[in-house]
Amino acid sequence: MTRKKKTEKKTIPMQIDEVTAPEYVIPLGPFHPALLEGEYFKLKVEGEKVLEVDLKLGYNYRGIMKLAESRSYHQNMYLFERVCGICSAAHTTAYSTTVEMLGGIELPDRARYIRTLIAELERIHSHLLWAGVGMELIGFKTLFMLIWRDREHVLDVLEAISGNRQHYAMNTIGGVRKDIEKEAIPKIEEKLKVLHKATETATKAVLEDGGIRARTKGIGTLDKEIAKQISVVGPVARAAGIKIDVRKDDPYAAYDEIPFDVITANDGDIFSMALVRLGELVESVKISQYCLDKLKTTGGPIQAEVKEIPPGEAVGRVEAPRGELMYYLVSNGTNTPERARVRTPSYLNDYALLFMLPGESLADVPITVASIDPCMACTDRICTVVNQDMRTQKTSTIQELFKNSR
Amino acid sequence: MATLFDYLLIITFYFAAIGLAFFFSWGAAWVFRKLSARLQARKGPPAYQPIADIIKLFGKERFIPRLANKFLYTLSPLVALSAILILSFMIPPGTPFWPGPLAFDLIVILYFSVMFSLAFVIAGWASGSPWGKIGASREVAMILSVELPLAIALLIPSLALARVGSGFSLSITDVIAAQEGIFIWFLPNWFLFHYPLASVALFLALLTKSWMRPFGDIPEAEQEIFAGPLTEYGGPLLGIFELARLFRFYVFTALFVDLYLGGGDGLIFPLNLLVFLVKCLVIVIIMTIIHVASARYRISHAFKWFLTVCLAFAVFSLIRVLVGF
Numbered sequence: 001m002t003r004k005k006k007t008e009k010k011t012i013p014m015q016i017d018e019v020t021a022p023e024y025v026i027p028l029g030p031f032h033p034a035l036l037e038g039e040y041f042k043l044k045v046e047g048e049k050v051l052e053v054d055l056k057l058g059y060n061y062r063g064i065m066k067l068a069e070s071r072s073y074h075q076n077m078y079l080f081e082r083v084c085g086i087c088s089a090a091h092t093t094a095y096s097t098t099v100e101m102l103g104g105i106e107l108p109d110r111a112r113y114i115r116t117l118i119a120e121l122e123r124i125h126s127h128l129l130w131a132g133v134g135m136e137l138i139g140f141k142t143l144f145m146l147i148w149r150d151r152e153h154v155l156d157v158l159e160a161i162s163g164n165r166q167h168y169a170m171n172t173i174g175g176v177r178k179d180i181e182k183e184a185i186p187k188i189e190e191k192l193k194v195l196h197k198a199t200e201t202a203t204k205a206v207l208e209d210g211g212i213r214a215r216t217k218g219i220g221t222l223d224k225e226i227a228k229q230i231s232v233v234g235p236v237a238r239a240a241g242i243k244i245d246v247r248k249d250d251p252y253a254a255y256d257e258i259p260f261d262v263i264t265a266n267d268g269d270i271f272s273m274a275l276v277r278l279g280e281l282v283e284s285v286k287i288s289q290y291c292l293d294k295l296k297t298t299g300g301p302i303q304a305e306v307k308e309i310p311p312g313e314a315v316g317r318v319e320a321p322r323g324e325l326m327y328y329l330v331s332n333g334t335n336t337p338e339r340a341r342v343r344t345p346s347y348l349n350d351y352a353l354l355f356m357l358p359g360e361s362l363a364d365v366p367i368t369v370a371s372i373d374p375c376m377a378c379t380d381r382i383c384t385v386v387n388q389d390m391r392t393q394k395t396s397t398i399q400e401l402f403k404n405s406r
Numbered sequence: 407m408a409t410l411f412d413y414l415l416i417i418t419f420y421f422a423a424i425g426l427a428f429f430f431s432w433g434a435a436w437v438f439r440k441l442s443a444r445l446q447a448r449k450g451p452p453a454y455q456p457i458a459d460i461i462k463l464f465g466k467e468r469f470i471p472r473l474a475n476k477f478l479y480t481l482s483p484l485v486a487l488s489a490i491l492i493l494s495f496m497i498p499p500g501t502p503f504w505p506g507p508l509a510f511d512l513i514v515i516l517y518f519s520v521m522f523s524l525a526f527v528i529a530g531w532a533s534g535s536p537w538g539k540i541g542a543s544r545e546v547a548m549i550l551s552v553e554l555p556l557a558i559a560l561l562i563p564s565l566a567l568a569r570v571g572s573g574f575s576l577s578i579t580d581v582i583a584a585q586e587g588i589f590i591w592f593l594p595n596w597f598l599f600h601y602p603l604a605s606v607a608l609f610l611a612l613l614t615k616s617w618m619r620p621f622g623d624i625p626e627a628e629q630e631i632f633a634g635p636l637t638e639y640g641g642p643l644l645g646i647f648e649l650a651r652l653f654r655f656y657v658f659t660a661l662f663v664d665l666y667l668g669g670g671d672g673l674i675f676p677l678n679l680l681v682f683l684v685k686c687l688v689i690v691i692i693m694t695i696i697h698v699a700s701a702r703y704r705i706s707h708a709f710k711w712f713l714t715v716c717l718a719f720a721v722f723s724l725i726r727v728l729v730g731f
Contacts, residue, residue: 026536034629047543048705137629139619139702145446211620211701362540363704366629 023051026362030059034137034366037376041353041369045362053357055350061380068340073099073173073309076337083342084378085166086129089122090320091342091378092171097252098316098327099173103309110295111175111302112254117291118161118170119253119318120284124195125154126321127277127284130373131202134274137366138215143205150198153191160184175303185292192285192292199281206274216270220356220368224268232352233345234323236372239276240268246319258290270371309333320345322373344378416505420495427494427656430683432457434655434690441691445698456652463645471638473534482532483639483646486525489518490653497660500670500682502583510576512564515661516557519615522650523549526625529647530635541634544625547705551712552611558720559608563597563665565727582664586672596668604723605666607716609689612658614708617651618693620700621708659689 028034028041038059044052064083068076080095081088093115100107107115128151136144155165161180162168170176180188206212222232227240237244245262247255263279265272311333317326323345330339349372356368435456443450470476496511496518498504523545530542563581568574575581587595598605614622626634633639636647663669663685670678703711 024536026540033632048540135701139623139627139629140700142442142446142698143701145448149447209701211703214703214707215701361704361706363624363627363630 028365028369032366034369036133037374039350039374039376041357041365043357043362043365048361048363050357050360050362050365053354055354057350057376058380060376065340065342068337070336072335073337076340077172078169080342081167081169084344084375086126086375087122087320087322087325087378088167089118089170090318090325092169093119093253094316094318094320094325094327095329096171096173097318098314098329099309101314101316102312102329102331103173103307105174105304105306107253108175108301108304109254109298110179110300111304113291113294113298114176114180114302115171116254116258117180117288117295118158118168118176120287120291121154121158121161122168123284123321124281124288125151125158126373127281128154128198128202130277130321130370131274134270134367134370135212137370138212140209140212143202147198147202150195150202153194153198157188157191160187172303174306175301177303179302180295182296185296189289189292192288196282196285199278199285202281203275203278206271206278213271215364215367216274218267218269218271219364220270220360220371222268222352222356226355227268227352230348230351230355232323232349232372234319234321234349235273235276235280236323236349236352238262238264239272241266244324246317246324250317252316252318254291254294258287260287270367273371309335322346322375323349342378344375346372346375346379350374350379419505423495423499424491426499427653427660430686431652431655434659434687435652437687437690438655438694438697441694442698445695460645460648460652463640463648464642466641466645468641468643471534474638475532475534478528478532479638480643482525482529483643483650485528486522486650487646489522489525490650490657493518493522493657494653494660496578497657497664498579498582498669499660500582500664500678500685501675502579502669502672504579511578512560512576512581515578516560519556520549520553523615525650526635529639533635533638535638537631537633537637538635540631541625541637544631544705545635547709548614548621548625551709552614555607555712555716555720556611556615558717558724559604559611560661560665562601562604562720562723562727565724566597566600569727569730578664582669583672585668594668594671596666598666601666601723601726603719605662607719607723608662608666610716611712612662613693613696614712616654616658616693618697620696620703621711622697623702624705624708627702655690656686659686659693662689 023044023046026043026045028043030038030040040056040059042054042056043050064079068079071079077092077095080091083091099105128147132144132147132151135141135147158168159165161184162170162178170178206216222236222240224240224242227237227242232240232242233244241264243262243264246252247260248262260283261279263276263283265276309331311331313328313330315326315328317324319325325345326343328339328341328343329337332338352372353369353374356371357365360368433453436451436453439455440450470479493515496515527542527545527549530538530540530545532538561576563584564576565574567580567584581597585595585597589595589599593599610621617623617626626636631637636644639647660682663682667685667689670682672678673681
């Protein structure tokens with residue numbers, strides 16, 4: 001066997017420093033079995049205990065907000081659908097809500113219910129996905145497989161309604177693109193019953209299984225005061241005892257008339273986050289059922305007439321599966337937005353990890369990272385290229401990125 | 407006076423034992439993978455998959471990481487394989503008439519089982535990767551927690567020989583021979599029924615030593631530390647490790663069956679082997695079901711569990727053996 005001759009010694013990133021042993025730095029990421037997307041945690045550990053954490057994002061930057069400024073309002077719908085694969089309906093709902101606020105467009109009733117239904121089905125699929133991944137990360141592969149098998153039901157429903165398992169492309173400015181036929185509703189209701197049962201099974205497993213309890217109770221605790229200071233959103237905030245939910249606080253679509261509970265917990269640990277998400281699954285099934293009941297009786301159009309968008313600015317908020325998703329749009333009277341700004345929930349929640357990880361054991365790092373349900377696709381903002389020797393770094397401008405991508 | 411014929415006989419037995427261990431492990435590994443797949447609503451691999459994985463590894467490039475200690479990095483898979491091969495020869499397949507064991511083979515079995523685990527510690531430390539080092543430190547913690555209950559539970563049958571009738575002996579063949587006959591009513595004279603708590607302790611220890619959840623896969627937890635000690639391994643060296651790990655399905659189950667489940671129950675030749683293998687397979691299936699139905703605990707949980715509950719079970723049985731009640 002031929003082997004290359006030893007070249008001069010290169011600096012290897014994260015080499016173990018003999019001087020500071022037993023403290024050493026563990027690179028968790030950018031590619032790691034526990035992480036579904038590229039992110040980088042620099043963990044300083046002593047044995048198994050995590051002492052310090054540093055977080056680095058930006059492995060998946062795509063410059064979508066800049067792209068949005070060169071496309072028309074209707075074209076942007078397709079662009080924002082692709083910000084995130086898991087919460088595509090949340091992004092289009094937020095975007096179309098914001099444009100409707102700009103243009104003063106009233107949604108027809110039927111469109112409101114369909115939009116709510118899709119949003120809730122997406123929440124079910126996202127939370128089940130999270131529960132499965134979480135189970136896998138604490139080594140409970142069986143429950144992961146079974147939860148993901150049940151998740152197929154909600155994907156079937158979404159496929160039956162929209163034609164796609166992901167990227168449903170249902171929302172449009174002033175309504176929805178496809179109607180739900182009366183004949184399809186009983187089948188969807190059947191699937192919702194299956195989902196309700198699956199949710200109950202998962203909740204029972206989380207509540208009763210000693211292994212899950214031992215791995216999640218009291219781990220990755222986020223204090224309520226810290227949670228308020230770093231302004232976390234969504235299930236992470238609700239698990240810490242902060243009762244915020246855009247669906248209740250600032251209703252959009254049909255949420256103002258639908259009765260549902262905002263699930264909260266008090267401890268702020270992973271166990272509470274799991275309970276909050278599982279509780280929300282039950283609520284989502286209820287909301288979906290309510291929308292289906294209303295769809296049986298409500299008639300009318302599914303799209304409102306869209307006129308020119310006058311100059312102005314608007315902020316739209318929706319409750320994505322991961323928390324508050326905010327869109328800010330500035331219109332200058334033309335058919336393209338002057339400025340688009342997306343603030344995603346993971347952007348806020350990621351920094352909670354810097355407070356949750358120190359003091360935990362290395363074995364709990366993957367489930368703690370996953371507990372906030374991080375979504376990198378929508379979060380990455382800056383683009384800094386760090387060279388391999390970890391010494392020099394280079395920040396790219398948007399023109400350079402455009403040049404590189406063409 | 408040992409003649410040439412005796413040596414030839416021992417060599418024949420040696421290869422027969424290795425072959426038996428290999429083919430049983432192959433089958434048991436397939437049962438393990440297929441059964442866990444079916445329980446997880448998956449399809450599962452075909453029967454040749456466990457061995458195809460290993461053959462594939464032998465066809466890959468051989469490499470040694472630059473930061474690794476070359477000597478120990480190459481040596482540790484060989485240590486693991488030789489330890490497990492010696493174990494699979496020393497543990498008789500259910501029969502008291504077996505040329506392998508020495509007069510004090512339970513102690514030797516204990517030492518080789520520790521050596522098997524230590525090979526992974528050496529591998530982790532020699533590979534020069536932080537993940538390997540964390541895996542190795544976890545493996546050390548597992549050895550420290552598991553071996554004490556394991557050693558006590560392993561020696562209880564031999565201490566109990568004096569109470570059953572035959573004299574005290576550290577030979578595994580004497581333990582098998584002492585378990586023939588009937589205990590009470592229809593229950594066979596197995597040490598499982600004499601010392602149930604010790605058998606539970608040994609079962610949990612062997613479950614953990616065979617990398618089964620809830621505790622066994624902590625040192626190589628994929629989602630936390632990649633493959634633990636084996637993170638930097640690849641190619642034929644990993645193949646040797648995987649081959650050594652395949653034998654765990656035979657060695658650790660056979661040890662439990664011989665010590666606590668009566669081996670082959672003193673039947674004539676083909677029958678005792680068959681009874682023995684069926685018992686081993688039942689143990690593998692029970693282990694698989696426990697593996698599938700549990701989450702992975704932390705290393706601190708494992709440490710606490712083995713040095714409190716398991717050790718208490720073992721020590722209680724030890725007191726029973728020594729005091730006699």
